Ligand SMILES: Cc1cc2nc3c(=O)[nH]c(=O)nc-3n(C[C@H](O)[C@H](O)[C@H](O)COP(=O)(O)OP(=O)(O)OC[C@H]3O[C@@H](n4cnc5c(N)ncnc54)[C@H](O)[C@@H]3O)c2cc1C
């Protein structure tokens with residue numbers, strides 16, 4: 049009887065989302081024989097449909113037009129990029145079944161290197177009755193055409209705020225329930241305050257410092273009882289209560305990797321997976337599965353891991369990774385947050401400036417009745433480490449803050465001295481005026 053050989057690849061990339069697809073393409077373009085294992089028909093890209101709906105809302109499009117635009121964007125046109133680069137795409141959920149061995153359905157393949165890019169999955173809180181209620185996670189909401197009349201959004205992190213704004217902009221009556229006392233609780237408090245103001249102006253009912261304790265189906269809708277004694281009636285609940293790394297298909301105990309369900313896969317600065325005895329040869333990871341939580345972090349780690357597979361030593365540097373909520377106004381944060389600095393015992397110097405005091409702010413705040421954020425305020429805050437005199441973090445809220453805060457990202461990453469930064473001249477009218485004023489204040493106080 050002939051012996052059937054398992055197909056062998058140089059590299060198997062597990063998961064073809066934001067991290068996996070570019071990793072596979074880069075490795076194939078460098079001449080490696082690559083298989084990409086993807087569980088879904090089309091790879092998952094939550095940021096894209098959410099940003100598309102927010103863009104449509106800003107343009108004042110009808111819901112049906114917005115959904116059509118979202119679906120067109122999510123489906124293509126780059127769906128075939130891996131195949132074009134010569135990657136073999138294996139459809140189905142893959143499992144690591146041994147060192148250098150991946151099984152997809154009935155097929156087992158072997159390889160020299162595995163790059164794990166399995167992403168994350170939504171956390172659904174174990175609230176009594178929630179599982180039986182009409183409920184979406186963000187993944188489901190971003191794939192269906194429905195526009196609920198009354199929607200409860202559970203969670204006031206980036207995803208909850210963005211989705212609350214989407215549905216409120218298209219006419220749903222939205223209530224957002226956040227267990228912490230403020231929105232975006234990991235970021236500087238002013239960010240959640242200004243964004244909350246914008247959401248309230250759009251009609252979103254914010255319930256902060258409370259959480260559902262029980263959920264009951266009330267055909268055709270749902271009733272939620274809150275810990276503060278209140279109750280809410282809605283047609284649907286959208287759960288945006290966080291995500292956890294997806295690691296259940298990774299049988300890594302044999303490789304000496306100590307995995308706790310729901311916890312990130314440990315990696316070093318080269319994106320090598322860490323076992324109890326150090327980096328595991330031939331095992332790499334990138335994206336949400338490592339505990340990073342943004343598109344750009346996933347793409348960055350994918351490049352670092354691909355370089356490692358190709359034998360180049362590229363070290364990841366996370367000091368200036370941006371965090372973005374692309375709402376109106378947008379929230380942007382980079383580097384150390386005030387909370388992180390306090391936890392680390394860092395002596396943080398803070399300087400800030402309101403956008404309303406800039407020329408552009410004064411111009412734009414006149415006659416705002418038709419704008420989606422209703423003219424909510426905006427602000428920049430910059431953070432320096434007093435002991436080094438260097439910028440270590442920043443936060444901003446304002447129209448397209450993610451665009452005009454790029455220079456601060458660069459300044460943190462390149463460790464540009466404040467004495468140089470304060471000599472940079474910004475055009476007027478532009479929100480860079482607020483950045484310039486904050487830099488001068490920091491420099492004066494050092
Ligand atoms: C509502 C929402 C909005 C967001 N908005 C933004 C934003 O504006 N900006 C931003 O930077 N980030 C945003 N994010 C976060 C961003 O989507 C993620 O950080 C990013 O997608 C992570 O990329 P990844 O490749 O690690 O995982 P994913 O993109 O989740 O890809 C993982 C892929 O692996 C596949 N997979 C999983 N397990 C297996 C397996 N065993 N076998 C085969 N395939 C498998 C999945 O099907 C999936 O396609 C948002 C997230 C959400 C939920």
Ligand SMILES: NC(=O)c1ccc[n+]([C@@H]2O[C@H](COP(=O)([O-])OP(=O)(O)OC[C@H]3O[C@@H](n4cnc5c(N)ncnc54)[C@H](O)[C@@H]3O)[C@@H](O)[C@H]2O)c1
Nearest residue numbers: 173203204205206207208210226227259288289290341373
């Ligand atoms: N624009 C975006 O939406 C955006 C942008 C960048 C990254 N992301 C990423 O997407 C992922 C998902 O975002 P997210 O906002 O769901 O996660 P998150 O962890 O940022 O926020 C979840 C929020 O839900 C709250 N919460 C949890 N359980 C609750 C309960 N039972 N009742 C009330 N509130 C509860 C938490 O207190 C927290 O504020 C994150 O990893 C995030 O970094 C999103």
